[in-house]
Amino acid sequence: MKEIMADLDRWRTQGKRVALARVVDIEGSGPRLPGAAMAVADDGEVAGSVSGGCVEGAVVSEALEILRTGDRRMVTFGYSDDEAFAVGLTCGGTIHLFIEPLDW
Amino acid sequence: MTGSIYETWRAAVTDHRPVSLATVVEGPGTGAKLLVGEGIEPLGTLGDDDLDRVVLRDAVGELAAGTSGVRHYGPHGEAREAAVSVFIETFAPPPQMLVFGAVDFTGALVRVAKVLGYRVTVCDAREVFATTRRFPQADEVVVDWPHRLLARVGDRLGARDAVCVLTHDHKFDVPAIIGALDTEVGYLGAMGSRRTNSERLERLAAEGADMEAVRRRLHAPIGLDLGGRTPEETAIAICAEIIAARTGRTAASLSETTGPIH
Helix, strand or coil, X not given: CHHHHHHHHHHHHCXXXXXXXXXXXEECCCCCCCCCEEEEECCCCEEECCCCCCCHXXXXXXXXXXXXXXXXXXXXXXXXXXXXXXXXXCCCCEEEEEEEECCC | CCCHHHHHHHHHHHCCCCEEEEEEEECCCCCCEEEEECCEEEEEECCCHHHHHHHHHHHHHHHHHCCCEEEXXXXXXXXXXXXXXXXXXXXXXXXXXXXXXXXXXXXXXXXXXXXXXXXXXXXXXXXXXXXXXXXXXXXEEEECCHHHHHHHHHHHCCXXXXXXXXXXXXXXXXXXXXXXXXXXCCEEEECCCHHHHHHHHHHHHXXXXXXXXXXXXXXXXXXXXXXXXXXXXXXXHHHHHHHHXXXXXXXXXXXXXXXXXX
8 A cells, every 4th residue: 555655645635535445355376465455446447466366457447336325345356256256366366455545 | 435444544554563453254244344563542342341351362362363353253252153254363563674784785675675565774884885876775774783683673673674785794793693693583694605694604603693693593694595696696595594494494495396386
């Protein structure tokens, strides 16, 4: 989250609503450790990353949805996921993200 | 967005003060937060006094260890229950690198170290060389003898930190190395040709350095054997060695090895 602080500050100054996605847990092979963060502004602008690029597109959709509903939650991406998401990690690992509006 | 937890977190991270941010990620009160750090009152609540108390204790532990992870609790912080999952994320201050010697290689090493997230101090006793103009990316440029700087800041060095001795001048290098061996610094390296290095080892022995500690801890000549010549290539070889020393890996190409990558 430190790495994207400048973007978070800029968006807050501009009055944009922001969703924050953080890696909280990984199983097996995973490119980024817990704490890796990505933020999505309500106009679709993106900062940071949570994987090697495999799931970022899906995270943007989830984040925008969470900004609409305010329903903060865990989202899991994995190779053998239950078809809930059409994307996975090509490395074979599983990552658990927590996505929330940055309203705190 | 008033966000006093965000603002407090932001101020701490900006000032390089360590903090841990606990967030309920599953269970009652999902999204609730508790911020813990040195020199600040715990801020926020996870929604239950007993849960706050237990998570506060665990967050202080994660803070000391510099680690992050998910922990599971009962609704009131009970162990061996899993009604509530809390992600405790620790924001440690950046690791430090002290570079002794304001030489040609120093500028490149400062730049590469900044890419890796180090807070970098350049130190040289020679006033004409140790200037912020020559090392604009350094966080700090100190005109002093290396061993005197180490006497002032050495007790703040730990396993994540690095000391790189680039001076090539025994009268600076030898006390710098002896001073660095007195700290808990995780990486210590000294630049120089094989010949410079053997002379330096003789001087260290003559000055009464703990030669067993020298053999165990001093990386000299500094850097991995990448065969590069430019200051930038040398800086990469040094930083790559620092990473390999920390992880305990062989620094061979992954194509030549087997087993897990991370």
